[in-house]
Amino acid sequence: HPFFNNQLWQGVDAVGLAGLYLAHSLKTSIYTYEVAPVFLLVENAVLQKIQDLCGFTEGDGIFCPGGSMSNMYAINLARYQINPEVKTRGVRGYQQSIIFASDVSHYSAIKGASFMGIGSDNIEKVKSDDRGRMIPDELEKAIVSTKAKGDSPLIVIATSGTTVQGAYDPLDKIADVCEKHGVWLHVDGAWGGSVLLSRQHKYKMKGVHRADSFSWCLHKMMGVPIQCSVLVLNKKGDLLKRCHGVSASYLFQSDKFYGAGYDTGDKSLQCSRLADAFKAWFMWKAKGDLLLEREIDHKFDLAKQCADMLRNREGFRLLWEPECTNVCFWYIPPSLRNLPDGPELFDKLHKFAPLLKQEMMTSGVLMMAYQPVKDKVNFWQMIFSNSEFTHQHLVKMIDLFERLAQEIEI
Amino acid sequence: HPFFNNQLWQGVDAVGLAGLYLAHSLKTSIYTYEVAPVFLLVENAVLQKIQDLCGFTEGDGIFCPGGSMSNMYAINLARYQINPEVKTRGVRGYQQSIIFASDVSHYSAIKGASFMGIGSDNIEKVKSDDRGRMIPDELEKAIVSTKAKGDSPLIVIATSGTTVQGAYDPLDKIADVCEKHGVWLHVDGAWGGSVLLSRQHKYKMKGVHRADSFSWCLHKMMGVPIQCSVLVLNKKGDLLKRCHGVSASYLFQSDKFYGAGYDTGDKSLQCSRLADAFKAWFMWKAKGDLLLEREIDHKFDLAKQCADMLRNREGFRLLWEPECTNVCFWYIPPSLRNLPDGPELFDKLHKFAPLLKQEMMTSGVLMMAYQPVKDKVNFWQMIFSNSEFTHQHLVKMIDLFERLAQEIEI
Structure with missing residues (x-):
């Protein structure tokens, strides 16, 4: 459905789906060369391609069941590199490890910290600016104070495309801080990493080649069927195998x-x-670099068009200029348009969102996500990750949104 | 390929594959009711069905990306139940947690212990008998000595169908020990859990209703397309949500x-x-309980036929009477048949296996797995998990095996 705009993935890519059918019809599992020789070589080829996109000169990688797991793998690898003994002896008796990520980073760091025995309290939520980008000076302060406390800085998770705002952390400056303090830099590009395919937009990830690891969900903006998540490393050697291996x-x-x-x-x-890699490989072979680039650019264009439309449309208020393809806005119903900014307006806007969402779900014509972030009450989010979505769809969707919104009394 | 007999999954189930196509063509992710209302209700129905099979009167559950993750979830839940603070504060500062599993249990306990900050040294490998079944008295001894050391017994992982031998741990007696010492009992039925569908074979899991949690890979003996792994809990309440939730x-x-x-x-x-649950639901609806039961029984029958054939066939030596559908055997080439049991014979058998495997892979007509276990040198394993495999296939496969084996000089 073209108007399913609820999360980071939309539409079904026919080529990707064909790849999925092929991979799954063979019902294989790719742990060994003997059971999946071709898929295994394909996985290596896709991993190599992604390492090249990142500018990792010597690398390694693995496909994971989702971006959350990719991020957790990175945490585990960083921990293993600092102290391989943790693998056999556990974390007790060693320094407390601290994870650094921005205050609007993905929740997988929290889930991971809990699951991995680190504890979610041991995540330092580094302040982000009003656009959601991590502030490098704040990161440095947090690392220095961690060291002063006698704890061990474990990993910095920078985000390329935050989930809600689509913000890109300044990787180059963050890499400076990580280099200075000798901390593993992981780039979570689950959502926004697809700009690596676009000559026009990849500047947003300048400095990614200095990261130690990078994760990316190809099932999000790239449109590969769910799931297709990768972790690549900027290191030669068999760190992954040593860290995770038990040689059954x-x-x-x-x-x-x-x-x-x-x-x-x-x-x-x-x-x-x-064999998730096969779906990506199949799309890559069928579409080629150029078409994939054009698709990514198209999604960014749509986001820009959408922002331009909303900026000038009565009742809509654009919250930020989009950096990624997330367009965040408030819709202010006619009855509230004369209210000044203040608690009364924001309280009503906050309550309006779930009512409109209910209208969307019961009418079944449109799905869009709302959520609060930091000091901003419930706002709406249009996300572009469907390559078949057009300008005409966009116009129709905003009209539809407005029509549904007008049916709600507040 | 009917003669792909390399691992625990074989053949492609057409009904399951159709279910997979349906689920994936809709490209959904089942975190919320709004994005996947039907799949979510289907998941609940399948989880309820599995809880009923286990005799869990009040339960909960979740589908996981593979049996390894299911087992890790169980470890995390047990840890959270003992001490919810670990979620936020990490494991440092608390007692050392110890995991108990048999010395032939699946390696996921080791991977999990490393990943979860417990450390693989903190797994007590409980002695198993010569058939691979955990010895309850040894378990009790291990728990008592752990407590004496001041460590905390975290979880007992019993196995229903070990990976290589197909052994079923005596659940009732293990449950007695766990009850006495107040330790979480997890049953890893990834491979052999399918007997719950068979009135004839489910006695092997007598006592499973006393477990705290149970994991099962429906993509193995049941033939659901990979992956389809479940963890169910024998508890009401929202332990899963409290343990893993971060309320994004x-x-x-x-x-x-x-x-x-x-x-x-x-x-x-x-x-x-x-939406892995959908594949299982679709097969269940299409085939019904009775046909699924018949398919499971058929696989056990084949294993029995295979064991009977090998027992009487020159050059083959059956290692154990099969408890599950794994049939383990040595093949002794004609040139070695006059050697007495001893280092010379075993050394040559051990080296013979990889040579024959190479012959299988390069000829491409047959795949079978070999491995050593404890004091047994490399042996072969026929596994039955393909419901379309027949007695005729079996005869042809053993003949083929022998023919390939005879081409190798040792």
């Missing part, structure tokens, strides 16, 4: 004739693992 | 009109999550 004797026999280096399953936390 | 404001708004109880995404570590 029934899968990863060292006496195989083809050399155990081809078996990548031990790099993963999972055992049965889908 | 952009997804799980508390002001939704339909009540946030329908949104299950926060029970998971993942964000984007596939």
Whole structure:
């Protein structure tokens, strides 16, 4: 449905879906070369391509079941690099590890910290500016104060495209801070990482080549069928295998004739693992770099068109100029338009959003997400990640939104 | 390919594949009721069905990306139940947690212990008997000695169907021990849990209703397309949500009109999550309980036929009577048949296996797995999990195996 605009993924890409059918019809799991020789080589090719896009000269990588897991892998790798003994002995008896991420970063850092025995209290939420970009000076302050307390800075998670605002953290400046203090830099590009494909927009991720790791969900803006999430590393060597591997004797026999280096399953936390890479590879082969670039640029164009329209339309208030393809706005119903900015207006706007959402869901013609962020009460978010969405769709969708909104009394 | 017999999953189930096409063509992710209302209700129905099979009177559950993750979830839930503060404060400063599992249990406990900050050294590998079944007295000894050391017994992971031997741990006796010592009992039925569908074989899991949690991969013996792994809990209440939840404001708004109880995404570590439950539901609806039972029984019959054939066939030596559908055996080439049991024979058998595997892979007509376990050198494993595999296939496969084996000089 073209007007499903609820989350970061929209539409169904026919080419990607064909790739999915192929991969799944063969029902394979890609832990070893013997069970999935072709898929395994395809996975390597896609990982190499992504490393190239990042400018990682020597690297490694793995596909994960979702962006959350990719980020957790990065945390685990950073921990293992500082102290490999944690793998066998656990974190007790070692320094407390601290994770740094912006105050609008994805919640997977929190889930990960809890799951991995670090504890969610041990995340330093670095202040972001009003656009949602991490402030490098605040990061440095937080690292210095962590060290002063005797704790160990574990990893900095920078975000390229935050979930709600679509903000890009300034990677180059953050990399300076990480370099100075010797801290692992992970770039969470789950949502916005697709700009790496666009000559026009990739400047937003300037400095990514200095990161230690990068995660990206190709099932979001790229339109690959869910799931297709990758983690790539900017390091040669077998860190992934050493960190995650347990060399199960029934899968990863060292006496195989083809050399155990081809078996990548031990790099993963999972055992049965889908051939997600094939879907991306199939789309890449079918569409080519140029068409994929054009699709990404098209989505950014739509976001710009949408922002331009809303800026000049009565009753709509654009919250920020979009950096990614998220367009965030308030809709102020006619009855509230004479109210000045203040608690009364914001209280009513906050309550208006769930009512309108209910109208959307019950009418079934349009889906859009609302949420509060920091001091901003419930606002709406148009997101562009469907390559078949057109300017005509956009105009119709805003009209539809307004019509539904007008049916609600507040 | 009927003779792909390399791992725990074989063949492609047409009904399951159709379910997969349907679920994936809609490209949805089931974190909230608003984005996947039907799939979410289907997931609940399948979880309820599995709780009923286990005899869990009040329960909860979630689908996970693979059996390894299901087991890790169980570990995290047990930890959270003992001490909810670990979620926010991390494991430092608390007692060392110890995981108990048999010495032939699945490696996911090791991966999980490392990833979750517990440390793989803190797994007590409880001795199993020569069939691979955990010895309850040994478990009790291990728990007592853990307590004496001042450490905290965290969880007992019993296995219903070990990966290689297909052994079923004696759940009732293990439950006695767990009850006595107040330790969480998790049953890892990833492979052998399918006997719950069979009136003839479910006695192997007697006592499962006393477990705190149970994990099962429906993509293994049940034949659902990969992946389809479930964790169910024998507890009412919102333990999963409290343990894993972070209430992201952009997804799980508390002001939704339909009540946030329908949104299950926060029970998971993942964000984007596939509608895996639908594949199982679709097969269940299409085939019904009886046909599924017949398929499971058929696989067990095949294993019995296979064991009977090998027991009487020259050059083959059955290692154990099969408890599950894994048939483990040595093949002794003609040139070695006059050797007595001893280092020379075993050394040669151990080296023979990878040579034969190479022959299988390069000829492309047959795939079978070999591995060593404890004191047994490399042996072969026939596994039955393809419902379209017949007695005729079996005969042909053993002949083929022998023919390939005879081409190898040792």
